[in-house]
Amino acid sequence: MVKHDIKDISLAKKGKLRIEWAAQEMPVLKIISDRFRREKPLKGIRVVACLHVTTETASLMETLKTGGAEIALCASNPLSTQDDVAASLVRNSGISVFAIKGEDTKTYYRHIIDALSAAPQITMDDGADVVSTLHKEGRKFLKGIIGGTEETTTGVIRLKAMAADGALEYPIIAVNDAHTKHLFDNRYGTGQSTMDGIIRSTNRLIAGSVFVVCGYGWCGRGTAMRAKGHGARIIITEVDPLKALEATMDGYEVLPIADAARIGDIFVTATGDINVISNKCFPLMKDGAILSNTGHFNVEIDIEGLRKISKARRVIRDFVEEFTLRNGKRLYLLGEGRLINLAAAEGHPSAVMDMSFANQALCAEYMVKNARKLGKEVYSVPEKIDKEIARLKLKAMGISIDTLTPEQKKYLKSWEMGT
Secondary structure, three states: OOOEEOOOHHHHHHHHHHHHHHHOOOHHHHHHHHHHHHHOOOOOOEEEEEEOOOHHHHHHHHHHHHOOOEEEEEEOOOOOOOHHHHHHHHHHHOOEEEOOOOOOHHHHHHHHHHHHOOOOOEEEEOOOHHHHHHHHOOHHHHHHOOEEEEOOHHHHHHHHHHHHOOOOOOOEEEHHHOHHHHHHHHHHHHHHHHHHHHHHHHOOOOOOOEEEEEOOOHHHHHHHHHHHHOOOEEEEEOOOHHHHHHHHHOOOEEOOHHHHHHHOOEEEEOOOOOOOEOOOOHHHOOOOOEEEEOOOOOOOEOHHHHHHOEEEEEEEEOOEEEEEEOOOOEEEEEHHHOEHHHHOOOOOOHHHHHHHHHHHHHHHHHHHHHHHHOOOOEEEOOHHHHHHHHHHHHHHOOOOOOOOOHHHHHHHHOOOOOO
């Protein structure tokens, strides 16, 4: 059996069935997998992936292996691993997995090092923890790397900062920047799965509640959209005037966080930044307010500040921790402040991850073919790949669209014809 560190290998049978269920809604990845099986574009390429270990990720890992890759997988969040999926990948797919749901921070980083011991040629990140670990503690593995990919907004921000500082040692493709990723995964996937996580963990009625979304990027947009659909009154907090204006035009109330803190029932952070809800906000909140995060890292809510001003703490139900403040108010933190959609639910539906992971697979292939031409920078997904994924998704959904006539193509390329 391949090297691994997982919770329980006996969970493999259950994991295999769940992977099969998810794969039914991933037709684009299946098309790519069928081609990879014939062409073997990743033959002999060692891939280290740091992603949420879910049923959808399993389909991506199996596609990469079908294409000839050798894979080591670790978790990109301590609470996002689905242990039965990890077991199935090890037993049924022969893929090395180092991930256990609920692992502590020390184990989380040890698992990244375990995965890196496979000496990667391509890295696949969701949050850039593998890249940052490589550049700080695993520099001996940098020599053989030809390139990498990054899945999420937070990771792209970190990588662009590294590139700007001249610290990035190899090219990365920002999968998150693909239209077929962030317009669908971030918006529709995050919106549905965030609501799923909040409802599963609390069983609270959303209708009639004051629902505060911090950040109006694509994840915030999706979350606000779905909360509104449940009947909530939506408040948006923002620092970007353009996004604040857009939220206003979309029909939402926009307030500073200090004002929203006084009236919110449920809070969701979706910014990728630190201390968005600070310890100055907690005493202002209603008794019983619920705090959650759908950004990548557990830094958006000042959890340490909340601990310091609390006189008592207890876990009142799965993924719900009650903090009793010195003023007697009770606040409820969901999923340790980590990604609530993966901590308490199953993450994005497979139909939307189909496009995100199609980007990952095709960008890995692109990197193998083109890495030598690329500098040590962060690159966008090639438009050809982005449009091909959209075309394949529409085809799988049975949707047809128009094509330009020769006359229309000529008009769009000309300047002579006017009114």
